[in-house]
Amino acid sequence: MTSTTIDDAPFIEPSTRARRNYLNDEYGVLSWLLTKDHKRIAILYLFSVTIFFVVGGIFAFLMRLELLTPEGDMFTSDTYNKLFTLHGIVMIFFFLIPAIPAVMGNFILPIMLGAKDLAFPKLNLLSWYIYMIGGTLGVIVIITGGVDTGWTFYTPFSTQYSNTKVFLTTLGAFITGFSSILTGLNFLVTIHRMRAPGLTWYRLPLFVWSMYATSVVIMLATPVLAITLVLLMVERVLQVGIFDPALGGDPVLYQHMFWFYSHPAVYIMILPGMAVISECVAAFTRKKIFGYKFVAFSSLAIAFLGFLVWAHHMFVAGISVYAAMIFSFLTMLVAVPSAIKVFNWTATMYKASVSWQTPMLYVMGFIGLFTIGGVTGLFLGALGVDVHVHDSYFVVAHFHYIMVGGTIMAYMAGIHYWWPKITGRMYPEWWGRLSAMLVFVGFNLTFFPQFLVGYVGMPRRYHAYAPEFQVLNVLSTAGATVLAAGYLLPMIYLFWSLKFGRKAGTNPWGAVGLEWATTSPPPKENFHETPVVTWDAYDYPAFLKAMRETQHV
């Protein structure tokens, strides 16, 4: 397999300068733990989110093992309840939300903007430390007995009935929220104020547009979760009745406030995935993204409309039928911008130069799986059907198609795509393709049966289930095994490539973007001289011309 470049000439390394980069600029543990370099902070995040991904994955696998048989004979009910709770909390708060923004956003965003760093480097480091404090609390909870409320912490169960570590867990989630707020704030200011000369809004890569939308959602939604968790902690500690009906509160209000954050949080997780996909589609089709402005503004539309639909999680929770109508209608609206993106990505492949390298395989997987995840969202948004499938395995399958089939596929695509830029080494291509195939097959085998078993009537969060659900559950567990192999493989070969991978040039993919105009890995200040942008986003001829000119200067 060759990593094709269009024309090697413009991308020849300026070899003397390239020796010094952000990785070998300084040495020692402290040079990492006290770094203010966004690229090094991204690496810190990469390690931490990977650890949490493994932990959350182990919880998931144990659950799937339990569900091989209907009787619930492997763990006790309490253990199983803790497993799915911790799986949800670890995966959502400590993996999915920070994964793409804090790893790839941190690394690539300032480079894409031609900036030397994010606007507030100290805040950036602080946000990693805050994340680690929240994460440490999470680990303490896991070690000292776990928590069994479900990741949603529904009251009054969480405040009055559960006797597990609810306070510590919510405190961890509360603290971690500030980490993402600081990251979002940093991105917004950087995008507004730190762009390179010539980099107008419509020249920005779509990654930046999506990150902008993500950051807006983070900034405006996360504080509502924070205050909700504060009220929950107050209630639990003082034993007063903010949400507890026995003391005068309304548990449905908790659900309103919780989902005001947690539905937009779904977009905090998927918008960065869309960001990565837009970059990869452009790079591996060597083509301008079809309908650039539609894709860009659909991100902003999702960010706004995503705030208007939260109560579709509560159609049977006891809200008024009229409010349910409004929320159902708005839910249908938010599906439109997602559909626009899918159509535009697909259309970009028309008359393109499609490369079948690993990131593109993940991209094709993403588009296919995200489509299924999206259209099953319509089933849940349609009120009459939701009454039946709400809180069933249908919902579980739906959001895993979005979160795993969408966000994690995009995460894997992005890791492979930017790996040469981050590390200066190529990953082994054939192993990469094998892992992409394993993930795709394993994923579908795991989660497609869950749609079926959900409609038949299996409720979610069930430790033991009726015997007629067993066949589909066995299929699902078998799929999970394949999926696990698909995720373990990259961890091994990416690590291997750090030492043995082929050295990567400045632009191994022949892609367009400022990150491909600097050396791999980039120097500490990202660019040897401040770049001037003269090309539109994904404009291959103009980018190549500009690169040739800078080389000949």
Next chain:
Amino acid sequence: MSDATLSHNAEHAAEPHGHAHHHPFLQHHFEDMGQQHEASTLGMWFFVAQEILFFGGIFCAYFIYRAMYPAAWAAGSKLQHWEIGAANTVVLIGSSLTMALAVWGAQGARRKFTTLMLVLTLLLGGIFVGVKGYEYAEHIHHGQFPGSMFTYVHAQDPALTRGIELFMTFYFTMTGLHALHMVIGAGLLLYFIRRAWRGDFGHEYYSPIEIMGLYWHFVDIVWIFLFPLLYLV
């Protein structure tokens, strides 16, 4: 956000670079003091936006319960001394004035004036928190702290007691979060008093004081809503 407003901001980033003199407080990744100033004030505004949603959430819950338990809410607000609340409002708005004057002083490089105003702000903020503490002590003394310490029973209408406890929960949570913001603000003020006295601030570099001001005024605004909602229902 509209397309026009977004592209409007491109202007700043797109400026040619390379200026001869470097201000001592210019960080390495900014091109000049102007970019640094705009970045930091914009960052603070985003922070204020997230604070608005943070307090907005608890206000939303407050209004829901207020609509559910109007009688208990009315009785609960009678437990507050509105005179103390009003006096504290004056103190806090006064501190906002001195804070605004401190920003004015920093912009004009008036070192002593700025420091004095910051000290006054700290003093007024301290009075506010002190008075708040006195009110808390009174409530706790009268068994009005929610939870196991809540021994208060409404004399005329005992049935209201449970609603009043809910009101007091909101009272303590809302004013507690507000007071916490005050305390954090006071800590920041101490730091800036030192820097102002040292003469760090001037025409080109006053954004830290301006940001401090934005924070302080925001905390003031929260109180502007809390006062009528908790004392005057």
Next chain:
Amino acid sequence: MAHQPDHETYSGHAAPPHQAPLGMYFAVFGALMVLTVLTVWVSRIDLGAMNTAVAMAIAVVKALVVILWFMHVIHSPRLTWIVVICSFLWLAVLFVLTFSDYLTRHWKMD
């Protein structure tokens, strides 16, 4: 650079700070004091359900005064306005859609 609109407004240096006249701050403070007295006074009159509305209206005016003059939004770039307006807009979404449930819960079907 050809794509850059209207960049003549920005010099590259810190723009000389906009110095409001000192009297403005005292005028704003005075207005806030008057409004505080007004809030207390109105709350002593029984207007029924209107009491809350009036108290909130006065609080909104006070907050506006602080935001516009103490926080200098009135002289700030358009972006600052957008940030402020958006945050209150999102807060309105939280209030309106939450209340859309509570206020219609007791409506009967048919």
Next chain:
Amino acid sequence: MNDFPLFPEQASSVSPLVDGLYLGLVAITGVVSLLIWIVIFYFAIKYRRRPDNELAQEQEPPAILEMTWTIVPLVIFIGIFIAGAWLFFRINALPANAIEIYATGRQWMWKFQHPTGQREINTLHVPVNRPVKITMASEDVIHSLWFPAFRVKADVLPNRFRTMWFEATKPGKYHIFCAEYCGTLHSGMIGSVIVMDAVAYQRWLAGGSEGSLASQGEKLFEKYACNTCHTSTSGARGPNLAGLYGKTRQLADGSSVVADENYIRESILNPQAKIAAGFAPVMPTFQGQVSEDDLIRLLAYVRTMGVEQPVATPVESPQSAIESTGAPAAPADGRAEAQPTSTTTPGNQE
């Protein structure tokens, strides 16, 4: 084990409608998804990178295409919304002549009370082809009552009554699940609904009880001394409750309210919240003194007060007409072993 169903039994009047909408959605979205997949693979193969297309050919996107794939999905989505909302209203519109059954959820069991006084745990007997209305509340955390075979589900809340209804169309035994996570034995909070034909149901009803729910409520009305104030005499301290249920009633603060289940519940537990016009707020609260079960009985009684027929639903009258055949419907087998609490105990004390 070899059973491999893709649909639960279609056993209620709305089941075919829900399944119809579901299948319609499967068809529409299936076709669209398949098209996208085919197009992606077709493009990926046809336009794969070769030496002659190292760089893609650029072309201007036709604006009409963007508008098409914005507006067409929007129209389809709104169509889905309308279909879903229409069905939702149908599922929520209570029919007038339904049998009134009361349900209580608690960690981790379902209790059902019939108007005729029978009580059951984790099992519910209902007649076929008769609408059944369930009025329900929780004693502790939030639960959710789900009948997959009937395609209906509703969360059961601890602070108010909610109602749901279904009309079973096929005799048989179907699952009851708790669908809202409620703690340790959430997955054990399951049971069976047994749909019986009219004759068998009447036979089951005849299986004895301690008097109708309303008559049990009447006893409680005396036990809690409600009747000392709520009398029909003029000058009584409390309002006369005869004929109250379902009426619009004036409150002391000038507003008015419909006297439904939740109004009566609130008036017992938090009497100061809404004071009837012309009365002083003197009633003490019964919060913590009246259990959920007793609340249901009181409610059943208040609903019958002032109604000519002393019973709420017409189904009870033939009780004496049908001979008692001794054993009520046999306890459900099958899953019964898996759930020790599942016992059919019509008219039995808990």
